Amino acid sequence: QVRLVESGGGLVQAGGSLRLSCVASGRSVSTYAMGWFRQAPGKKREFVAAINSDSTNTYYADSVKGRFTISRDSAKNTVFLSMDSLKPEDTAVYYCASDFIFEPLDGPTWAPYNWGQGTQVTVSS
Numbered sequence: 001q002v003r004l005v006e007s008g009g010g011l012v013q014a015g016g017s018l019r020l021s022c023v024a025s026g027r028s029v030s031t032y033a034m035g036w037f038r039q040a041p042g043k044k045r046e047f048v049a050a051i052n053s054d055s056t057n058t059y060y061a062d063s064v065k066g067r068f069t070i071s072r073d074s075a076k077n078t079v080f081l082s083m084d085s086l087k088p089e090d091t092a093v094y095y096c097a098s099d100f101i102f103e104p105l106d107g108p109t110w111a112p113y114n115w116g117q118g119t120q121v122t123v124s125s
Helices: none
Strands: 003-007 010-013 018-025 031-037 047-049 059-061 070-073 078-083 093-100 121-124
Touching: 003 093, 018 031, 018 093, 018 121, 031 070, 031 078, 047 070, 047 078, 059 070, 078 093
Parallel strands: 010 121
Antiparallel strands: 003 018, 018 078, 031 047, 031 093, 047 059, 070 078, 093 121
């Protein structure tokens, strides 16, 4: 079983940056895609970004393209989400996820099996 633990969330002003990390334990996720979702208060959880197992492909929601970057360090079972030019509408709990995928990935329909507990990101205006 895969355990995912997120870190790096916090409070930042609009225009600022944050870097989220997610460490996987329990078993290697080197053959899994990894990704990030987020859920704002009163809204459904939505896809943010994903990266395939060998880091050759990345996928982003339109709302974060050009501002967020997903990367992974497979040797450390870790995935990162670098977030720049943050906006108040990016405020949400951010969740790490992992699972097998068929590519090309359709992010909004991806339903990964493994989830972390989430980390809060708050962007003030």
